[in-house]
Amino acid sequence: MVRILPEMPLVTVQPDIVSSRVNQRSATGGNAQRIGRKGSHFRIDFVSEPLDPDEARQWGDLRAEDDVVRIPVPQPGLDIGAPGTDCTVTGGPQSGANLTITGLTPHYAIRKDQLLNHYASDGSVRLYRARSEVVADASGEVTVPLETMLTWPAYHSDVIDFTDPKIEGYPTADPSSWLMDGHGYQTLKFSVEEPG
Structure with a gap:
């Protein structure tokens, strides 16, 4: 609940x-990954x-x-503007550290460090942060690089919310x-x- x-x-x-x-170091103590x-x-x-x-x-x-x-x-000092009212995942299932979204206001700019929620197919709400600024194209589609990998697959038409992150x-x-x-x-x- x-x-x-x-x-x-x-x-x-x-x-x-x-x-x-995971931080890995070579057996000889040199390289780190x-x-x-x-x-x-x-x-x-x-x-x-x-x-x-x-x-x-x-x-x-x-x-x-x-x-x-x-x-x-809260995101103090960030003017969210008008991202769009029907933002959803397009394509999928998606995984990794990028999320392709449609339904944004054309040319809407997602700011670096701006938060968003993914309303996932398991009923939970997941929080993500944009790794860099990106701008939606004229049709309202954009691929957002995320600071962390998706923790649950993003399926086509899953709801995305920028206006009230939780x-x-x-x-x-x-x-x-x-x-x-x-x-x-x-x-x-x-x-x-x-x-x-």
Whole structure:
């Protein structure tokens, strides 16, 4: 089950990649190689502003033991513009570190480090980041280089969303999140990690 978390007044957001890459070094200690592998995924650490008791109670789902949560990921300073309302995967199944998308506004520019969600065939929402800037062609199609490999095959017509990126995964709350100050306020500190 997916538990949808509310919007939060945030103090800090720290995205990080949980990497599956392999570092190999030759037997003689000389050459080193770094090999990317499927499975690298996001973990994001969040810290809230102090929340009053009523606000804090809305966040009890952070204690979920076996469910995933979904929460928006802010992109401060990034004007998303109008990417299009019917963005989908074209072709497929796709794998690797590129994703071909159609349905974008013609000539829409996807910025380096811009986030996107893939609504996958297994019902989950996966988060990716564009590795470089790319511009859709006149028909609204583009191939987006991704920072990490796809962790699930992208099938033709799977939905892609640029307007409201979210992370979906397992929550881990710092035990101090439930500490109330003298006025009953709580500052939530937690991470959400994709299953991979």
